[in-house]
Amino acid sequence: xxxxxxxxxxxxxxxxxxxxxxxxxxxxxRTGLVVPQAVCVSAEVYDRFVETTxxxxxxxxxxxxxxxxxxxxxxIWDTALRIQNLFIKTEMPPDIAAALRDQISSELAGCPVVVxxxxxxxxxxKASFAGLHESFVNVRGIASILKHIKLVWASLWSDRxxxxxxxxxxxxxxxxxAVLVQELVAGQKSGVMFGVSxxxxxxxxxxxxxxxxxxxxxxxxxxxxxIVGRADGAIRSHKPAAREKMVAARSRGVAVVSLPKxxxxxxxxxxxxxxxxxxxxxxxxxxxGWAQDVEWTYRDAQLYVLQxxxxxxATGISQQDNRAWYLSLHRSLENLNALRESIEKxxxxxxxxxxxxxxxxDLAVLDTEQLAEAIRDxxxxxxxxxxxxxxxxxxxxxxxxxxxxxxxxxVKPDDPHEFxxxxxxxxxxxVQRNQRLVQMATAIGRRSNRPAKSADGKHxxxxxxxxxxxxxxxxxxxxxxxxxxxxxxxxxxxFLAELAKVAGKKTARRQxxxxxxxxxxxxxxxxxxxxxxxxxxxxxxxSYKLRDDDNIYLGQVExxxxxxxxxxxxxxxxxxGLRVATTTAGQFVQVLVDPDFRPSREAHASRGEAxxxxxxxxxxxQPAGEGVAVGPARVVKQREDLLDFKRGEILxxxxxxxxxxFVVPLAAGVVERRGGMLIHGAIIAREYGxxxxxxxxxxxxxxxxxxxxxxxxxxxxxxxxxxxxDPVQAMPARSAHSVV
Amino acid sequence: xxxxxxxxxRLSKLLSEEGLGVLSTCGQQQPxxxxxxxxxxxxxxxxxxxxxxxxxxxxxxxxxxQVALLVDNRSRRxxxxxxxxxxTAVGTVKEVRKAKNSxxxxxxxxxxxxLEDFLWSPTCAVLDISVERYSIVERFQHVTELHLKR
Numbered sequence: 001x002x003x004x005x006x007x008x009x010x011x012x013x014x015x016x017x018x019x020x021x022x023x024x025x026x027x028x029x030r031t032g033l034v035v036p037q038a039v040c041v042s043a044e045v046y047d048r049f050v051e052t053t054x055x056x057x058x059x060x061x062x063x064x065x066x067x068x069x070x071x072x073x074x075x076i077w078d079t080a081l082r083i084q085n086l087f088i089k090t091e092m093p094p095d096i097a098a099a100l101r102d103q104i105s106s107e108l109a110g111c112p113v114v115v116x117x118x119x120x121x122x123x124x125x126k127a128s129f130a131g132l133h134e135s136f137v138n139v140r141g142i143a144s145i146l147k148h149i150k151l152v153w154a155s156l157w158s159d160r161x162x163x164x165x166x167x168x169x170x171x172x173x174x175x176x177x178a179v180l181v182q183e184l185v186a187g188q189k190s191g192v193m194f195g196v197s198x199x200x201x202x203x204x205x206x207x208x209x210x211x212x213x214x215x216x217x218x219x220x221x222x223x224x225x226x227i228v229g230r231a232d233g234a235i236r237s238h239k240p241a242a243r244e245k246m247v248a249a250r251s252r253g254v255a256v257v258s259l260p261k262x263x264x265x266x267x268x269x270x271x272x273x274x275x276x277x278x279x280x281x282x283x284x285x286x287x288x289g290w291a292q293d294v295e296w297t298y299r300d301a302q303l304y305v306l307q308x309x310x311x312x313x314a315t316g317i318s319q320q321d322n323r324a325w326y327l328s329l330h331r332s333l334e335n336l337n338a339l340r341e342s343i344e345k346x347x348x349x350x351x352x353x354x355x356x357x358x359x360x361x362d363l364a365v366l367d368t369e370q371l372a373e374a375i376r377d378x379x380x381x382x383x384x385x386x387x388x389x390x391x392x393x394x395x396x397x398x399x400x401x402x403x404x405x406x407x408x409x410x411v412k413p414d415d416p417h418e419f420x421x422x423x424x425x426x427x428x429x430x431v432q433r434n435q436r437l438v439q440m441a442t443a444i445g446r447r448s449n450r451p452a453k454s455a456d457g458k459h460x461x462x463x464x465x466x467x468x469x470x471x472x473x474x475x476x477x478x479x480x481x482x483x484x485x486x487x488x489x490x491x492x493x494x495f496l497a498e499l500a501k502v503a504g505k506k507t508a509r510r511q512x513x514x515x516x517x518x519x520x521x522x523x524x525x526x527x528x529x530x531x532x533x534x535x536x537x538x539x540x541x542x543s544y545k546l547r548d549d550d551n552i553y554l555g556q557v558e559x560x561x562x563x564x565x566x567x568x569x570x571x572x573x574x575x576x577g578l579r580v581a582t583t584t585a586g587q588f589v590q591v592l593v594d595p596d597f598r599p600s601r602e603a604h605a606s607r608g609e610a611x612x613x614x615x616x617x618x619x620x621x622q623p624a625g626e627g628v629a630v631g632p633a634r635v636v637k638q639r640e641d642l643l644d645f646k647r648g649e650i651l652x653x654x655x656x657x658x659x660x661x662f663v664v665p666l667a668a669g670v671v672e673r674r675g676g677m678l679i680h681g682a683i684i685a686r687e688y689g690x691x692x693x694x695x696x697x698x699x700x701x702x703x704x705x706x707x708x709x710x711x712x713x714x715x716x717x718x719x720x721x722x723x724x725x726d727p728v729q730a731m732p733a734r735s736a737h738s739v740v
Numbered sequence: 741x742x743x744x745x746x747x748x749x750r751l752s753k754l755l756s757e758e759g760l761g762v763l764s765t766c767g768q769q770q771p772x773x774x775x776x777x778x779x780x781x782x783x784x785x786x787x788x789x790x791x792x793x794x795x796x797x798x799x800x801x802x803x804x805x806q807v808a809l810l811v812d813n814r815s816r817r818x819x820x821x822x823x824x825x826x827x828t829a830v831g832t833v834k835e836v837r838k839a840k841n842s843x844x845x846x847x848x849x850x851x852x853x854x855l856e857d858f859l860w861s862p863t864c865a866v867l868d869i870s871v872e873r874y875s876i877v878e879r880f881q882h883v884t885e886l887h888l889k890r
Binding site: 053054055057058060061617618628630710712714715717719722723727728729730 | 835852
């Protein structure tokens, strides 16, 4: 069977080899409508590529690292990045490349093309993959076409595509992809016709823009919209757009450019053209047997059908799945820049000033009613900033991921997470904050004129207490502040003495390597594109820094709420048993306003609750910080556990909360249940050069404080129990190394 | 009597078709068994596998380099008793110096390309069993020994 087929060679027998998009386009061509010249690289070529290069087994290895339904989205994204990097790095075997080169060149000699996905099972009436896989517009030259075919194959393994397949029950491990290579028709106006309006079954909708339709499809450019009666084709309404920009082909790729003035006042389509598009859509509906979404373009008055797929809204599929959410996982550059602007210029300054103004209020002078009101007010403010955080700050984190994707395509690094090394541009807030805390802890020993850790006698105790209240006043972590207000002085002194031991400890910053990587990244682009590449790096750095700093600022607002709760504790014995946390704020208010309220003591999770008759020996997670550490585990299940932390222990926790990173300078390694390479714990661990593993299910139950563990940050393995003295040292061979 | 060439062919087929074998090590007077991905040289004289260092099997190997590796082609059917073949390689282990051009490492990655990242991790040791003999079991209790000349 041929593996590269012209549209006129495709028939129903090829259904499992060419995918929905190519099959539909072949049918469109058979109706006599004009379509761009195209060939389809069948899924058999994908199969041969992944088989002969060993990629198939490597994909399975990555995909099955952890059960898919147990992965957080961040972990799925990391998995996607690793799998996609395998495609980018794996050369096409010469025989496959030669066959593609010959066949594609003979059909589409020299013309710029669009390389589109045509996944098997795609664009059927049961499932719509529209927008989930990649398409590349204006690809020139056969070498570039082959490279982009690999990128389209790789897009089968994007986070959104994997999520969607898992949701609709397609077997991800047997997924395969055909690719459509289509002549680029550089139309002057383009658009989409929706055969049935999502809001009225008797109407069709036509949307159109000047230039290419890529901007319309990804939502960058607002289209003119016509509503047309399905029965008679009459135009019922026309809603013009602002018409400021258009998408145009460049020497390679496409770009959003200003719309020429003369076109701004002019609708992209005449009424005659609206009717022509409508009749084209209706004739396709007749040919396929059900309503279609049709993408089209006009070049020099000739209408071309670019693709046609069944409307899934008409079958009710869209209402049932989360495709829209999966699509929102990827933000456009324009959207990310807008988010940055609002965060840096509006939200962060507002948040800081809000926390400062709350901090100036003296809570001790408030009466009971006023204190209750202050807590309610602070709860409301905390809720507001949490919403801002989820609506604006979290989406901006996508800038790092966007950069990672572009970096890997340009640089083809061995380590798919190498891009993360370029991201720190200034010391992180957490690190600066920890340095100040360590300095203050060091001062305790000096001011109390005795070693802080031997605070078992009375002498010097008073002096030390003064220093602690000074630290509590200046501490920037809300957790530490609340711990210093609620735990015993002896415990605090022991902890601060531990911190003093790491004074002068340096973070693991690798400036030199970073500079080389930046040069390598920028050098991978032609001179004309380097400015854009540098802009993208700058955006990603802002996003990376914010992932740490935003939590600190949010923590300051949280600290102000907690401060009010501590004030209640100070006043009322009834509140003694209550845990100081944002979630218990309501109970503190009740303590103040309801004389009959008796708070129920919160049951703390007991250690070792998972009655382990099974003892963990090796636990697998995701390697998130390179290196190996051997030491005793410190399982942190609640805030109070933090003050027990000793230098050289390995931090085991559910998730490293930004307000608990003050123990990280003490830690020899970090292991957390929550998964991801770019989560806070992983960022801070890498900054300190600590081995780190994330996404280890059940780790807080499987490991006990005091267990001797080995953290293998290269492989993502936590080993519980005796370990070799040096896990990276070769076997102390009585015999020599094998020389085979 | 088993024809030598036939036996070589069957052993070669077994060692190339099977990806996993059961490695036996011994530490603190206690035998221990581990499933490992292996690759064997064409002449059967060397078998290579990889393991992270912080493991029990590696600790055992560091203390005692004598090992056995069982490779079999069971299919979990009743016919296994007559049709399955098992070969136990007995030999001594040495750690392989990691280099891209190592013949053993290339052989291993050719068979298990999915283990490339694992193998190159600094905490992963690549080990070479220098095989002294194979005990080959066929048809339930038919046992042949193959001694390798050194």
